[in-house]
Amino acid sequence: MPGLSSGQRGGRAGGRLQRCLGLTTTPPPPCVQPCCRPLCYEQSERRLHKSLQMKMEEMSLSGLDNSKLEAIAQEIYADLVEDSCLGFCFEVHRAVKCGYFFLDDTDPDSMKDFEIVDQPGLDIFGQVFNQWKSKECVCPNCSRSIAASRFAPHLEKCLGMGRNSSRIANRRIANSNNMNKSESDQEDNDDINDNDWSYGSEKKAKKRKSDKLWYLPFQNPNSPRRSKSLKHKNGFSVCTSASNTLPLLFSSSGELSNSDPFKYNNSTGISYETLGPEELRSLLTTQCGVISEHTKKMCTRSLRCPQHTDEQRRTVRIYFLGPSAVLPEVESSLDNDSFDMTDSQALISRLQWDGSSDLSPSDSGSSKTSENQGWGLGTNSSESRKTKKKKSHLSLVGTASGLGSNKKKKPKPPAPPTPSIYDDIN
């Protein structure tokens, strides 16, 4: 009697169900209520019966008679229903008993915080574009706080990989050498030297060093930035401008220094009027020295500076040192730009604003944009990307044109070749 057996089973299942359901807070699904059980239950049962029959026919197990078939169908069906309903109930019961039933609840207010925004002019968080200029990060190499959009160029210099890094390193070394020569009273005391060149006391150091040039404003007269603007101004040779018309100038030729001595400063050379003949001579042995018509200052770049010709350099020397003056033999790597600091930290802090300051003529197009970047004006980096003239780096795998392909002004070894001069530095 199949009806009876299924009823019994259903009854038993129903009883268990009710007991479990008493412990939950959700209402039970309607179709397991004993009162409406018969309707959908029996329909589905009939369907299952039919499909079972078909299957059995396929498998040619026609030995079983109809009633047994129905019994099997009912059993299977009851098991299925039990499993899906009871199983669910047991899960809920378990969740309540073990205390994690509440986890499904969410807080609707805080859900709203994360809704995606889809409006023009706003990103998905509802923020306006291009407001991220002030993001900063800490350089893992030198532990200083750097503006995020300038991090890559800073890191390049920090790790010593940039196109200028070796040049700057040489300058620094040459500078410290120069320092030691010109201030003999401080030579012996390393501690004082360190103090002088430490990050905070640059001002003091500069003051001391440039006793003779004391009226120069607090700037490094020789930052590469300066030379760049010099390039833009296209200094003329001294022949055309020097002769009679050079008034005594103080060096603020239009550009002002910032209050922060480490920021880019704009003075473009050395005011030669105040230098004594000995100093001039020593300067001219290591620097280009050509006087810019705009700024009336001497070019502080190397003897091979591409902006000026040898002819110009010769003229300057003759002008200052008399007709017997001769352009000195160009050494390979000394850039005596009289930097004031030997401390790499201070140097790098200045240079972080330089952008990719490559002074070779081939990059004149790009230098302007990097100048903008160097000022930290927060230009959208995409602009500079588009305007920058770039080497072909969008290459296929394996054919990356690395740093080696960049033209260098002159091949500079990272360490100076003559050990004798630099013994005392390291």
Next chain:
Amino acid sequence: MCKDYVYDKDIEQIAKEEQGEALKLQASTSTEVSHQQCSVPGLGEKFPTWETTKPELELLGHNPRRRRITSSFTIGLRGLINLGNTCFMNCIVQALTHTPILRDFFLSDRHRCEMPSPELCLVCEMSSLFRELYSGNPSPHVPYKLLHLVWIHARHLAGYRQQDAHEFLIAALDVLHRHCKGDDVGKAANNPNHCNCIIDQIFTGGLQSDVTCQACHGVSTTIDPCWDISLDLPGSCTSFWPMSPGRESSVNGESHIPGITTLTDCLRRFTRPEHLGSSAKIKCGSCQSYQESTKQLTMNKLPVVACFHFKRFEHSAKQRRKITTYISFPLELDMTPFMASSKESRINGQLQLPTNSGNNENKYSLFAVVNHQGTLESGHYTSFIRHHKDQWFKCDDAVITKASIKDVLDSEGYLLFYHKQVLEHESEKVKEMNTQAY
């Protein structure tokens, strides 16, 4: 007696252990385990549902402001600040962090650092990157640590300049792969065929190269591991397009407009038998003579994530330019015709449609597209990524905006990332083989 059902921890623990034992027994008695069976968990390995512990419950109880991630949530999306020409890096990071299987690996904290110092481990950094990008924080992330690590470990990429996104992808995958093994310098014999680090499990496919001798028809086969497939485009000087597009019916449901090249066309060209000219005779192993031969590339093993790279940057002797030809690519891709096993059906270059299209094994779905705007010298990378199953977002460095599928499919396309639709469990036999060989 309360006549209630009780749940005792110790008894449940015993039950769990016994169940595990029973399943293991079940697995080892089966002599052959087919793929279909393997796709059901429980054969040899049971994946238990997560259950909270008491301290976790307390903690959760104290924090009632819980959120459930719905499909309109921003969680999982976050901008990346451009550190100075690093848009190429940002795009690759967005693509990798939205690779479903990689995301699952890192968000379930599966990485165990093997490197001597974790600060230098790129995989650890990747892990923290996932954490940052899935934090729900709306302000863009500054990936400076990532840049630093990449420059240290992939010196050829170091330097402040614009770079190629594809090159960065390969270099990053290489460093990640090495660091998964704790190999800092790349000295160990890294044989990707036997490596089971997460990168190799996901990205490494096998490219089969068959060289057929024209005289004796002997075939010499090599299989090389590959992380991506670089495709030539029509219009480049070096490419050769024997088939006019439009001749074959569309295999992958791409909108087939005559004149528009599709990704399938490119793949067909990639896997066509190529006749190596008389100037490139190869010594045949079987007939021991120098003969002309044909070479054919097919996929031997498909990776879980397939990356396609369009060779848009041409560096030939006469010119260097970017090829901007629009290539149409599909949302769903079936790689069956390009498998080594389908080779026989490609007689005379005719592509047979897959007969068993009900088989989902080789079906892929697009989930990330990296685009380049600009010229060879200078340009900008942006990416489209797929999130919440069917929503697409455009990632332009720090700005993420919603995009439509049409935007994605209409874009030029430089790097395409496809994810397998059905993941298979390795059968025990295959696992054994791998571990022995390694």
